[in-house]
Amino acid sequence: MPSPRILIIEDAADIARLLTLDLEDHGFAVHHADSGMAGLMQAREQEPDLILLDLGLPDFDGSDVVSRMRADSRVPIIVLTARDTVEEKIRLLTLGADDYLVKPFHSEELIARIHTQLRRRAGGGLGGLTVGEPxxxxxxxxxxxxxxxxxxxxxxxxxxxxxxxxxxxxxxxxxxxxxxxxxxxxxxxxxxxxxxxxxxxxxxxxxxxxxxxxxxxxxxxxxx
Structure with missing residues (x-):
């Protein structure tokens, strides 16, 4: 079975490197983009299984990445942010983010959240086909x-x-x-x-x- 593919959209090279090493140690295939536009392009070309998204990107805010991604994609998005206000969390979830972690966070929690999202995406444990409306x-x-x-x-x-x-x-x-x-x-x-x-x-x-x-x-x- 191929390794799940994680796309990190993060402009801080040191943070991206640490995340990459940690994720690779847990068996993930990791790609990195250092701007919002590069992240959108890689997401379209590589079709990752999950995206880790920083909000403070050099070209535009990470919330714009969420909005553009949700126009045509269902890929799970976990936002990594230092912004810990209720209003910001509400905005991110409303735009279509699936989860968020406030920096600094523990590596074990991030890995657990990733596995949860991947199981959900695969439909694991959520039952079979439901016929009806919807x-x-x-x-x-x-x-x-x-x-x-x-x-x-x-x-x-x-x-x-x-x-x-x-x-x-x-x-x-x-x-x-x-x-x-x-x-x-x-x-x-x-x-x-x-x-x-x-x-x-x-x-x-x-x-x-x-x-x-x-x-x-x-x-x-x-x-x-």
Whole structure:
């Protein structure tokens, strides 16, 4: 089985080098781009399995990379950032980032987050084909609603696949955290709610207004 391919988009050569050595020690094939434009070009040419993205790039902000990537790609994106404000995290997740780590971070946590995203992208542990509206295709990492393609990020698709295990059942946020982040999200995190808001917005764009149900203070469900 080929090694998972990781693209690092980071302009600081020393940080990129340390990340590369650590990832290679864990069996990943690593490529590096030192600017946003170079990263976008390499992502298109090499089709990596996951992207590690720094925000402070020399040509344009890393959040612009997320926006441009999400126009036509579902590749998982983990943002590495020194910006630790709630507003910044909300902005990144809304744009389509799948996860973020605030610098400085432990190598073990980064590796764990990468493995979580790669398992989610492969559909591992998330169930098989779900027939209905929306229709989810885990093996192809696709979703559609009445024939219209939905461009969900890997995390958004992962959430829907968990909810689709038992349509109508309310899944608590703690269950979604365990299933998708292996419990890494801290108590009080709004990450799940932000991803759900993105899911709803994308469903509304195709006229699917009542697919997801919120039970205030508890969690979420797909209507049966």
């Amino acid at each position: 229709t989810l295709f885990p093996a192809q990492r696709r979703a559609s609603y009445k024939g219209t393609e939905l461009l969900f990020s890997p995390t958004e698709l992962g959430i829907l696949l968990v909810l689709a295990r038992q349509r109508g059942r309310v899944y608590r946020r703690e269950e979604l955290n365990q299933a998708l982040w292996e419990g890494w999200l801290p108590e009080g995190s709004h990450v799940i709610d932000l991803h759900m808001a993105n899911i709803r917005a994308k469903l509304r764009e195709v006229g699917a207004y009542q697919v997801v149900r919120t039970v205030r203070g508890i969690g979420y469900a797909l209507r049966g």
